[in-house]
Amino acid sequence: MAYSPLPALIDKVDTFELVRDQLGAILALEQANQQALAIAAAKDPLLWALDVYLERSRPWEKWTNADLEAATNTYPIISVWFDRGSFPRDKGNPVERQTHTPVYNIDAYGYGITVGNVGAPGFTPADKTAALEAQRGIRLARNILMASPNTYLQLPKGTIGLRWPDNITMFQPQIDDNAAFKIVGARLALEVTCNEFSPQYEGETLELITNEVTRQEDGRLLVNANYDYS
């Protein structure tokens, strides 16, 4: 087979990777900022804390062998991962640029154990705590990512065209799942519109020429071409 190799190393990241990393960075930085704002407002900063991970499969392992009764770092885990992308055929061209619509899953995991009331009968059940924690995580993530300063995810102008929350789904615990602690998941599917570019043919420079275009009073255009013909 006659193969014409690409002239240059593919030394770049695609836009969907750039966006993926940016989503994680925004969530991680903003939750820290929110905690600082909570402290300034004399509120419990842990209610604004998120434990953000990118493309990790088991971030909740930190909970499983901890001293669960004493654990305090049980604020929601956020896991950002690229799920899928589509390329509409009517947007872009087959040579250089294709519009890409990647979908990212922003998963929130809430953790709960049953806690008795202080000095009075009653308790807060683990399953309720876990569900509310997961929803709190999704609430914070959605508000951060859909905040107006993040309309274009603080990326260079033109990198993305739109980010839009497609849906939020709660994952119901299995009915026979009688685990000693509860973990409930919630997912925000976030759709982004961006462009992907591919390596292009780079022509050889044969000759450098300079054109000067002059428009006459009667509307005629005069083109002077200067080139080295020696």
Added chain:
Amino acid sequence: MGLRATAYADARAILNDSAAGFGWPVKVTDPAGNTADLTGYAGDVAQTIDPDTGQAVTGRRAPLTLHLDDLEAAGLGIPRSVADESGDPWRIEYNDITLNHLVKYDILEAWPDRTLGVVTCWLGIYKDGV
């Protein structure tokens, strides 16, 4: 004594055998605050749970099996999950053999077996409010 009655009595003897068997001392507290020190089968093992996100989660599963006669003799009923948050849940306490410290649980679900006279309870970690 018939075979079922024999099995019923054997189940109690087996569950109560903490000297040569797997019997383990547990403290049971009902929602009214009545407590009893009983012996049964108690465990706490790792398991995989599925929150349906496409990723399995490592969890823990803590089962407890008690004999109904022991509960009745202690003046307690059959343990069960309590949905009403204004009252106290059933609470179980026993030593974690690995960590060698007392772990408190509430009851997520109870499966009474009235054939052999045992009840298996699925436990969740319980923490006193502070």
